[in-house]
Amino acid sequence: MLKTGVSKVLITGASAGIGEAAAYAFSDLKCPLFLVARRQERLTRIAESCRQKGAPQVICQAHDLSVPGKGATIVQECLETLGGLDVLICNAGYGIYGPVAKIPPDQMARLWQVNYQSGYESIHAALPHFLERKEGHIVLVSSVIGKKAIPFSATYCATKFAQAGLGDAMWGELREHGVGVSVICPGATATEFQRAAQKTECQQNTSWGVAQSPEVVAQAIVRAVQHKKREIRLTAGGKLLCFLERLSPSLTSHALAWIFSRRQKNSQAENT
Numbered sequence: 001m002l003k004t005g006v007s008k009v010l011i012t013g014a015s016a017g018i019g020e021a022a023a024y025a026f027s028d029l030k031c032p033l034f035l036v037a038r039r040q041e042r043l044t045r046i047a048e049s050c051r052q053k054g055a056p057q058v059i060c061q062a063h064d065l066s067v068p069g070k071g072a073t074i075v076q077e078c079l080e081t082l083g084g085l086d087v088l089i090c091n092a093g094y095g096i097y098g099p100v101a102k103i104p105p106d107q108m109a110r111l112w113q114v115n116y117q118s119g120y121e122s123i124h125a126a127l128p129h130f131l132e133r134k135e136g137h138i139v140l141v142s143s144v145i146g147k148k149a150i151p152f153s154a155t156y157c158a159t160k161f162a163q164a165g166l167g168d169a170m171w172g173e174l175r176e177h178g179v180g181v182s183v184i185c186p187g188a189t190a191t192e193f194q195r196a197a198q199k200t201e202c203q204q205n206t207s208w209g210v211a212q213s214p215e216v217v218a219q220a221i222v223r224a225v226q227h228k229k230r231e232i233r234l235t236a237g238g239k240l241l242c243f244l245e246r247l248s249p250s251l252t253s254h255a256l257a258w259i260f261s262r263r264q265k266n267s268q269a270e271n272t
C-alpha cells in the first residue's frame with residue numbers, strides 16, 4: 001500500500017542506525033516523514049538530509065520513549081502536524097547485556113517501556129485511524145534474537161520476543177481490515193547499538209556473525225511495507241540461528257549455553 005509521494009511515515013529511533021537509514025529510504029520514495037528520538041540536533045540534521053533527498057515534508061520531535069504515554073503522544077502529534085499517518089515504524093530500542101541476576105527490575109521496566117510498551121502505545125493510538133480508513137501498515141523492528149533467545153541477553157530478548165509475538169498475532173487480526181503488519185528481524189547490524197547498550201560487569205557483547213549495514217535493514221522495511229510481508233529475517237548468522245532452532249531447539253540451546261558461558265568467562269578473565 002506504499003504510495004510514493006503520498007504515504008505518511010512515522011519512524012521512532014530515527015536519530016541513528018536503522019531508523020536513520022529508514023528515514024532516507026522513505027525520503028527516496030518522496031514520503032512525508034515524522035521522525036522521533038531523544039537527540040533533537042541529530043534529528044534536525046537528518047531531517048535536512050531527508051528534504052534534500054526528496055521528502056516533501058519532514059517533522060522531527062524529540063521525545064523520550066521511556067516515559068509512559070509518549071508512544072501515544074507521538075501518533076497524535078503526527079496526525080495533527082502531518083495531517084495523517086499511513087506507516088508506523090516502531091524501531092526505537094536499546095540493549096542490556098548481562099545475567100538476569102545483575103539486572104534489577106527497574107532497568108527491565110525501562111527497557112520494556114522503550115523497546116515494547118511505547119510501540120504498543122503507538123499502535124493502539126494509530127489503530128482507530130487505520131481501521132476507519134481500512135488502510136495502514138505497522139512495522140515492528142524486532143530481532144533474530146526475538147525468535148531464538150541467547151544467554152546473557154535475557155531482558156533484551158524478552159522485549160524482542162514480545163514485539164515478534166505482538167506482530168504475528170496482529171497480522172492475523174488485521175489482515176481482513178486492510179491493515180498490514182510486518183515484523184523485521186535483523187541480525188547483527190553496524191549501528192550505535194553495541195555502544196549504546198547497557199552492560200553489566202561482564203561487558204561482553206552478543207553480536208552474532210558479520211554485521212550488515214543499516215541500509216540493508218531499511219530496504220527490508222520498505223520491501224515489507226510495499227509487499228505486505230509478514231516477517232523478514234536478516235543476516236546469514238541470524239538465519240542460521242533460526243534454522244538450527246527449527247532443526248533441534250534443545251541442541252541449539254545447549255550449544256548457545258556453551259558458547260556464551262565461555263565468552264562470559266573469557267570477558268570476566270580479561271576484566272580482572
Ligand SMILES: NC(=O)c1ccc[n+]([C@@H]2O[C@H](COP(=O)([O-])OP(=O)(O)OC[C@H]3O[C@@H](n4cnc5c(N)ncnc54)[C@H](OP(=O)(O)O)[C@@H]3O)[C@@H](O)[C@H]2O)c1
Binds near residue numbers: 019092114187191192
Ligand atoms: N544493531 C543491531 O545489531 C540490531 C539487531 C537486531 C535488532 N536491532 C533493533 O533495531 C532497532 C534500532 O537499533 P539500531 O541498531 O539502529 O541502534 P542505534 O543506532 O543505537 O539506534 C537506536 C535508536 O533508538 C533511539 N532511542 C533509544 N532510546 C530511546 C528513548 N528512550 N526514546 C526515544 N528514542 C530512543 C535512539 O535515539 P536517541 O538516542 O537520540 O534517543 C536511536 O535513534 C532497535 O529496536 C534494536 O533492538 C538492532
